[in-house]
Amino acid sequence: MPENIPLELIKAAIEVARHAYAPYSHFAVGAAAVTTDGSLYTGANMENASYGLTVCAEIGALQAACSAGKLADIVKIAVVGSPQSENFTTQSQLITPCGRCRQLILESAKLGQRDIEIWCASPNMTSIALHHSSTLLPHSFSADDLAIADKTWLDSQR
Ligand SMILES: [Zn+2]
Numbered sequence: 001m002p003e004n005i006p007l008e009l010i011k012a013a014i015e016v017a018r019h020a021y022a023p024y025s026h027f028a029v030g031a032a033a034v035t036t037d038g039s040l041y042t043g044a045n046m047e048n049a050s051y052g053l054t055v056c057a058e059i060g061a062l063q064a065a066c067s068a069g070k071l072a073d074i075v076k077i078a079v080v081g082s083p084q085s086e087n088f089t090t091q092s093q094l095i096t097p098c099g100r101c102r103q104l105i106l107e108s109a110k111l112g113q114r115d116i117e118i119w120c121a122s123p124n125m126t127s128i129a130l131h132h133s134s135t136l137l138p139h140s141f142s143a144d145d146l147a148i149a150d151k152t153w154l155d156s157q158r
Helices: 007-019 057-067 099-112 143-156
Strands: 027-035 040-044 074-083 117-121 128-132
Touching: 007 027, 007 040, 007 057, 007 074, 007 117, 027 057, 040 057, 057 074, 057 099, 074 099, 099 143
Parallel strands: 074 117
Antiparallel strands: 027 040, 027 074, 117 128
């Protein structure tokens, strides 16, 4: 087990997973983000009959932080997910954010110039893994690349 486990953050992710709207996959996910000032923002996955419009729990948490003007201030994110059931909190499954969410978390990390801790926990909290935004999305594409592209384009116009 890693040290300094943010138990309250993980518990918040577990709690919000109760509100997952997952009538198609029956897979509930909860995410909770904490910012530099200790504020907490949560999200649950929200599926859609069109399937492709499904929104991940992490996006909900990031969007909530963004709406509060805190997208650059996220320090840690906790993610839990497991089949939706009354026994959700007894499940031992551990998940990590999908590729899209890794990219979105990285944007927040770049904004705040920090390597965001991503705590992945099983709903029963027997398995907990610590990852970082930099390691979950190595060789990433970010605003840094756009800045280079922009500079190259600008140089070509001179
Ligand atoms: Zn996702």
